[in-house]
Each structure stands twice: as structure tokens, then as C-alpha cells.
Amino acid sequence: MTEASQQEVIYRHSGAVRVTHWVNVIALLVLLMSGLQIFNAHPALYLGAKSNFDDPVMAMRPMKHGEEIVGVTTIAGWNIDTTNLFGLAYMPDGDYEVRGFPWSVTLPGHRDLATGRRWHFFFAWLFVINGTAYLIYSLVSGHLRKDLAPSGSELKHIGASIWEHIKLKFPQGDEAKRYNVLQKLAYLIVALVLLPLMLATGLAMSPGMDAGYPFLLEIFGGRQSARTIHFIAASGIVLFVVVHLVMVLITGVWNNLRSMITGRYVIKLPEGQA
Amino acid sequence: MSAKPKIDRRGFLTRGLAIAGATLAGGCDSELSEQPWVKRILDKAEALTYASQRALVSPTALAREYSEAEISKDFKANGSTEVDDDGYRALAANGFADWRLKVGGLVGQPLELSLAELRAMPARTQITRHDCVEGWSCIGKWTGVQLKALLDKAAIKPNARYIVFYCADDLGETGDDDGKYYESVGLEDAFHPQTILAYDMNGAPLPIPHGAPLRLRVERQLGYKMAKYVMRIEAMDGLAGIRGGRGGFWEDRGYEWYAGI
Numbered sequence: 001m002t003e004a005s006q007q008e009v010i011y012r013h014s015g016a017v018r019v020t021h022w023v024n025v026i027a028l029l030v031l032l033m034s035g036l037q038i039f040n041a042h043p044a045l046y047l048g049a050k051s052n053f054d055d056p057v058m059a060m061r062p063m064k065h066g067e068e069i070v071g072v073t074t075i076a077g078w079n080i081d082t083t084n085l086f087g088l089a090y091m092p093d094g095d096y097e098v099r100g101f102p103w104s105v106t107l108p109g110h111r112d113l114a115t116g117r118r119w120h121f122f123f124a125w126l127f128v129i130n131g132t133a134y135l136i137y138s139l140v141s142g143h144l145r146k147d148l149a150p151s152g153s154e155l156k157h158i159g160a161s162i163w164e165h166i167k168l169k170f171p172q173g174d175e176a177k178r179y180n181v182l183q184k185l186a187y188l189i190v191a192l193v194l195l196p197l198m199l200a201t202g203l204a205m206s207p208g209m210d211a212g213y214p215f216l217l218e219i220f221g222g223r224q225s226a227r228t229i230h231f232i233a234a235s236g237i238v239l240f241v242v243v244h245l246v247m248v249l250i251t252g253v254w255n256n257l258r259s260m261i262t263g264r265y266v267i268k269l270p271e272g273q274a
Numbered sequence: 275m276s277a278k279p280k281i282d283r284r285g286f287l288t289r290g291l292a293i294a295g296a297t298l299a300g301g302c303d304s305e306l307s308e309q310p311w312v313k314r315i316l317d318k319a320e321a322l323t324y325a326s327q328r329a330l331v332s333p334t335a336l337a338r339e340y341s342e343a344e345i346s347k348d349f350k351a352n353g354s355t356e357v358d359d360d361g362y363r364a365l366a367a368n369g370f371a372d373w374r375l376k377v378g379g380l381v382g383q384p385l386e387l388s389l390a391e392l393r394a395m396p397a398r399t400q401i402t403r404h405d406c407v408e409g410w411s412c413i414g415k416w417t418g419v420q421l422k423a424l425l426d427k428a429a430i431k432p433n434a435r436y437i438v439f440y441c442a443d444d445l446g447e448t449g450d451d452d453g454k455y456y457e458s459v460g461l462e463d464a465f466h467p468q469t470i471l472a473y474d475m476n477g478a479p480l481p482i483p484h485g486a487p488l489r490l491r492v493e494r495q496l497g498y499k500m501a502k503y504v505m506r507i508e509a510m511d512g513l514a515g516i517r518g519g520r521g522g523f524w525e526d527r528g529y530e531w532y533a534g535i
Contacts, residue, residue, distance in 0.1 A: 042409040049403060050346050051410040108307040113407065114528030115307045115316075121535065122319035207405050208534025211494045212331030214338055223403065223411050 010177055012265035017143065020134040021260055027127040028237065030119055031198075033107035035234060036100070037116030043087070043100025045231055049222035057228060060087040060100040069096060124202065131195060138191075147179060148188055154181040170251055176267050190240050194233050201230035324532040331534075333462050337493035340401045345476060346412040349404070351483035354443035354455065357503055362442045370487035375471075379438070379508030382429030389473060389487050395419045398470050406497040407529065416491050418472035422465045425509065434509035437464040438516060439490055442503040445523060457501040458513055458521040458531070459492055468493040471504060496533035498524045 013021075044059035046052055056074060060082070063072040071087030073080045083090070090096045103109050107119050138144040154161075161181045164170070171180055179187070203209045204216035204226035220226035248256045259265035306312055357363070365373045370389050377385040399417040421437065438458045446453025463469055470491050473480055480486045485502025492499045499522070513519060518526025525531045 038409065041407070044410075046410075049340065049344060049411065050413045051350075053348055053350070053410075112307065112528075114524070115313075117407075117530070118313075118316040118319065118528075119307070121323055122316045125319050125322055205405075206327075206535040207337065207403075207496060208327045208331055208494050211335040211337045212327075217338060223405065227409060 006269055008267045008269055009264050010267055011263050012177075012259045013263050014141070014143070015263070016134070016137045016141070018260055018263060020130050020137070023126065023130040024134070027123045027130060028241075030107060030123040031127060032234065032238065033105060034116045034119035034123070037106040037108065037111075038113060038120060039231065040100040040106060040111065041113045041116075045228040046224040047221070047228060048224055049217070051224055058231075062088040062096075062098050124199075127195075128199060131199075134191070148184050148191075150181045150184045150188075154184070157181070158185075168250065172268060173270050174267075186240065186243075190237065194236050194240070197233045198230060198237070201226045201233065205230065320530045320532055323530075323535055327532075327534050328462070331494075333466070335494075337402055337468055340403065340413050342401065342415070344413050345401060345415055349412040349414050349476075349484070350406070350410065351481075352406055352408075352497065354445045354502065355483040357442045357482075358444065359442060362503070366482060366486065373487055375488060375504065376506040377424055377428045377508075378506070379510050380431040380434040381425075381509050382431060383427070385424070385428050387424075392419050392471070392473060392488070395423060398467070399474075400468055400470070400491070400493070402468070402491070402493045404497050404500070407524075407533065415474075415476045416470060416472040417474035417477075418470035418488070418491065420467065421469045421471060421490075422467070424471065424507070425464065428509075430509050433511050434461070436460060436510045436513055436521070438508045438510050438513070438521075439501040439504050440506040440508070441501050442505050452517060455501060455503070455523045456517065457490065457499055457523070458510075458516075459490075459495075459499065463492050463494065466492075466494070494534055498522070498529065499533050 043061070044051070044053075044056040046056055057076060059074045061072060061074070062069050063079070064070075065081075069088065070081050071083040071085065071089065073082040073086045085102070086100060088096055088098050089102065099111070103111070106116065108115050138148070158181050165182060170176070200216065201220060203213075204220050205223055210217055210223065216226070217223060220229055255266050357366075374386045374388055375392065377387070396419070397417055398420055399415065401413060401415045403411050403413050405411050425437070436458045439456060441455035441457075443455050444453045445455045459469070468491065471488050472491050473488055475481065475484055480489060485504070488504045489502040490500045490504060510516070513521040513531075520526050521531045522529075
């Protein structure tokens, strides 16, 4: 049998989905890196309206350990030595620098809060405009209802889908023409929960918006809680992207990439179905 | 034959990814942030944010006020925490009895007011949250005179657009006026009921680390707008001619003039 008879090419992603996907990739990458620059200006997180400097829920800072100065990451009361990674880094000449995240993952790549904020807010606007366009398209075109909303029967069989994912067995043939239930839930959580949460917690950190819309403070339990949730939701998105990239790699990197660039996705058909 | 286009497509994708990767890696490079065209494009967001917040937030909307119980025990003093100047030290030693606030610029009636005269004017007390651009927040109680009352008293002229605050502290450590702190606000914030010149903090005279004898409170913006050690106020029709021309010490060093976000 020739290769062509065992596969079928389908048109998987519409132009709107492909364009908004890649704009989102660029916006989120810049937002993450400039966000870490902003975080580094005060690498500690708190709960409530104000900062209780003695009681952060998370902090990256230098601490004395005997004669030595080490970098420590505190999470919910636990101190973890993260020298050279978070909190403090030694330089080749033996001197050290106090900082949160390494400058290699921030934008700009050295301490510059003013420029980090400018990158962040410019790409926040791009993210909002792009995300709004995506959501309107998804509602109007039926993408949300047809491609992303899981059916009752899919939700009932979620256990089986999880088991198949653990065994790294992925849908073939007709089953592969649509997203599986775990994919649907992951995309829905990111598009409808995590990304809107990033925007809402971001706005709750704005003293101008807080004056006009005090409920922004109420729903998150205060400005410092909103900042903490902003960090946690961003971590959730990073986790999603890592899993997403791993899935792209193991389910066929070229096929997946092509489908998100040209729209065309190749389905391998089982024997006899061609 | 059928395999050939596939290889081409693969080659195309590889090249495309390489270009995208190089662009992203370039984005990590600090040099990109230094490019004038990049700065110009990024600056556009500030005008959009300012216009949006002006459209979405009423000019009279008040910043949240808190209860006495929520006041920070350890309110962080940032920026200058003292003024390294003999003239200022002499004023402080005398409890600022000889200090005078000058109000000038585009006003019909220039003023020189002592601390006692400011205290004799109607006062406003507010417990508000102070949000630093670095990310932290503290809550404090501020008492002072509304900026609007001072501007009315000085008969501010209709062509005034900005109120500029000149401070005593040389945060830039240049030894001359170039390094001295200054700030500016637009008229909407200048006339906002919570915009006050505070002489008391948490029920006691404003401590030196927090800007004695007088600091600005602009409650709907970030901490760096709230100039400490205020010596002189001027009503102006533009900011271009003042020092770096961007309306404030930090603004001249790259920060946004509109700090409502």
C-alpha cells in the first residue's frame, strides 16, 4: 500500500484560530518575560490589601546561613535554598547579586523596571484585543460549541481518556478529527478561565481601575492577593504550555505545526478504512 | 516524486522556525529595548491606557478608603528618606516653623504659606492604600489640605493644564536642580477630592522619611507620583520646558507620566 492511501488530510484550524493562536504566543511570551522583570522589582507575594513584609506567602531573598549568604525562596513558611537560581546569585568574581528570577528570563535582560512595564502594558493591549477577537469569533462561528465544548458522553468517559493519555495512546482515524475530552477541557480552562483571570487580576492591580471598579478588589480579596493570583495563574499558563508542547512533540511535531500554520492536518487511518 | 514537496515544506517550516526563534532570542536581548523605534512603539500603550482609564473611570470616583485597623504597622519609606541639605536640616531642626510653601506659575494670586497657615485651612483625612511601582502596598492615614482649595485660593488661571511639584530632595544626587525630585499631575487629578497635600501621617506630623513637612497624595496613581518634601507648586500650561521634559523625576528616567496602572 502507498502512504497516500493510509492517510487523509483534513482542514483542522480556521484562519482566525491560526492567526489568534500565534499572536497569542508572541503576546504571552513577552508578557511572561516582562512580568518576571516587574516581579523582580519586589520579588515577594502577599495576601490581602497590603504587604505584610514580615509574612509573605512567597519571597525570593538573601539570607545569612552561618558565615555564608545564600539565596532563599520562601513558600508558605518553607525556606528552600535556591542560591544562583532565585533570590541571590554569585558572579564569577565571587561578588553576589540580590535578585528574584535570573535576568536571562526577563525582558529587558537586566534590571529595568520602567522598560519592563512598557513591554508589559503594550503587549497586554495586544493580548486583550487578540483575545477579544478570538472569543467573538469562537462564539459567532460555533467554534466554542462545536469544537471545544465537551459532550455529556465525553465527560462520562473522561476516566478512559485519562488512562489512554497515561499510556500515551492517542485517538486515531475519525476520533483524531476532533479534540479529545482532555484537550477540550485544557483549552477551555486556559481560554475561558486562566487568560481572563490574568486580565482581571492585572486590572485589580491598577489604582486607577480600583477607584472606578472597587469590585475588582473585592473579588480577589485585595490588591496584594490579586498580585499573588496573577502570579499563580501565570504559573498555570506556563504549566499548560509545557504540557501542550510535550503533546505536540509526541503526537507529531510537523503535522501539528503544519496544521496551526496552513490549517491542514494529516489523519492516519487504520487498515481498511482508507 | 510524491515525497519531494513534503521535504520542501519541511524545509520551509524549519527555516520559518529558525527565523521566529532568532526573533524571539533577539527579544530577550536588552539591545532591542534600547532601540528608539522600539521605545516609540511601546510608548503608544501609555496614551491608550490613559485614554481608556479616563473613559472608563469617572473623574469623581474615589479610591478605596480603609479602616483604622487596616493601617500598616510598618509603612515602607521609599525613594529619598532624608534630605541631604543644610537649608532643609535647619528648617527641620526648627520644626519647619520657617518653612513656606510657594504657590506660583499661572495663578492670579501667588502664595507663600506657613505650615500653621496650611493647618488652619479646612482639612481632609483619608486612610488609603499606597501602591509602589515595585509592586508592594501599604495603608496609611493622611491628613492635609485639598490641592483644589490651594489652587482656588491662588486663583489658578484658565490656561493652566498641569500642576508641578518641586521638592527638596536630590534623589538623582547631581548636587543641582537636575537631580531634584519633581512631579506633575493633570487638572483632573489636581481637583480630585482625595488629592491632598498631607502634613500628618497616622495622626502625627509627617515624619522626615515620608516627606516632612508636606507630601502630595494622588490616590488613584502609583507612589512615585506622590512627591515628598514639597517646597513649591506651579501651575503650568505644559511640561516640555521643565528639566527632562517628561513631567517628573522618574518620568525623565523612563517611567510613565500616567501612573494609574
